[in-house]
Amino acid sequence: MSRPLTATIHLSTLRHNYLLAKRLHGGRVLAVVKANAYGHGAVRCASALASLVDGFAVATIEEAIQLREAGIDRPILLLEGWFEPCELVLIQQYDLWTALHSMAQIVDIEVANIHKPLTVWIKVDSGMHRLGINAGDFALAHARLLATGRIDKIVAMTHFSRADELDSQCTPQQIDRFTKAVAGLNVETSLSNSGSILAWPAAHGDWGRAGVMLYGGTSTDRVLPDWPLPVMNFDSKIIAVRELAAGEPLGYGARFHTDRPTRVGVVACGYADGYPRAVPTGTPVLVNGQRSRIIGRVSMDMLTVDLNDITGADVGSTVRLWGEGLPASEVAAAAGTIDYELFCNVKRAHQIYED
Structure with missing residues (x-):
């Protein structure tokens, strides 16, 4: 008899939570399945969502390759981008979207052997001060990327530090900085993580990124009748x-x-x-x-x-x-x-x- 410890994953609930994220956010929403889908099993969760999602997001190229080799053909975004320039070869081989968070990475694209135009999500530091190009440098980064002739599409993204706090002024300030940084540029936008999908409608750009809310985790103090439903x-x-x-x-x-x-x-x-x-x-x-x-x-x-x-x-x-x-x-x-x-x-x- 085996040890009686079980983690039962309810895939119908996972799909319910994704559709809730879509309904609240509007537009398109990536399902974040990094860290083995937050411990829920990346391949099984991605397979259960594949017919519904606009795309997936992961942290590392190894996570993305695992999904591709399991037959997942939906768009996959690398949230942290590449760690070594040589990974640009794999990004093309596995048809991945990639974040870019520094001006130095633009040089990587300029000198790399690029045979297929890339979809790049430029991360803007709007106040989190972790990864990201300074908000004032976004227009320059955008222009330099387009000048390479190696870009299919650019999405501007940012990440909130306090979206789970409904009374914080940090999120409105970050929204304002981001909006000013991308003003006048023809880019799609992605601001919302789980907390801001649920609680900050002003942050609902073209793309949402639903992470812990997919799994019924508590990403904000806001409680809805049909969420959180634990997976x-x-x-x-x-x-x-x-x-x-x-x-x-x-x-x-x-x-x-x-x-x-x-x-x-x-x-x-x-x-x-x-x-x-x-x-x-x-x-x-x-x-x-x-x-x-x-x-x-x-x-x-x-x-x-x-x-x-x-x-x-x-x-x-x-x-x-x-x-x-x-x-x-x-x-x-x-x-x-x-x-x-x-x-x-x-x-x-x-x-x-x-x-």
């Missing part, structure tokens, strides 16, 4: 039950002591599986669909839960770690992180795909 149910089972008297220690470091006679369920999941070690006692779980709590420290392969007051709990009972009925964002908040990280860290679980 992943992360579940395990109780593999042992202990009966402890009041005052007994539990787990590494003896950080938890029972304050009454306590039934303890030992669950086959730990930080080696991607469950965050940092969660404190009291972090919620669902046991047989009933809300309970983690007690004691999470260890590498196991965690322990409180079975007092849980009807019918015993060896073999299902434990939901996050998913339907228990948002990953709630677990993430207990761990001092975000649900993006929880999804990306899942490993050693049996992945089950349901349509």
Whole structure:
């Protein structure tokens, strides 16, 4: 019998979430499937979306090639562009779109052996100050790229640093800087990530980039009736039950002591599986669909839960770690992180795909 840790991926929910992104954004929307589709399985998720999407986005050329070799023929954008000039050969070979984030990369295009015009998304630094050409240099970059004669289409893109904060003035300021940078130029635009698709209509340009919202992750404080719908149910089972008297220690470091006679369920999941070690006692779980709590420290392969007051709990009972009925964002908040990280860290679980 195999270890009972499963990540069940609901592909129909994934499609629902993509269509919601399309409806909210208008125009075209890329489905972001980087980092193995945020831990959900890039090839299976891309295949499930292929008939719906306007294109995909990934972080690395290896991720793009994996999709192409799996038969995905929709447009694929490299969000970080190329890391070495030699990758321009692969960008052409696999018919990829690419971001460009520095003036030095224009030189790479000028001197490369380009046999097929490129679709280039110029990243504009509108205030994130991570990657991107300075907003004041966009017109020059645009002109230099066109002058190479090697460009099929240019899209201007930017990325928001605080789109998840509905009361922040940073996003309107970034929209304004970006709008001024591209004014008067014949380019398509892409401003919106998940948070701004959901909450900032003023940022809805020609292309949206739907990332964590596809997977039901919380990218903004805005809540809609049909979102977030979780795509992943992360579940395990109780593999042992202990009966402890009041005052007994539990787990590494003896950080938890029972304050009454306590039934303890030992669950086959730990930080080696991607469950965050940092969660404190009291972090919620669902046991047989009933809300309970983690007690004691999470260890590498196991965690322990409180079975007092849980009807019918015993060896073999299902434990939901996050998913339907228990948002990953709630677990993430207990761990001092975000649900993006929880999804990306899942490993050693049996992945089950349901349509």
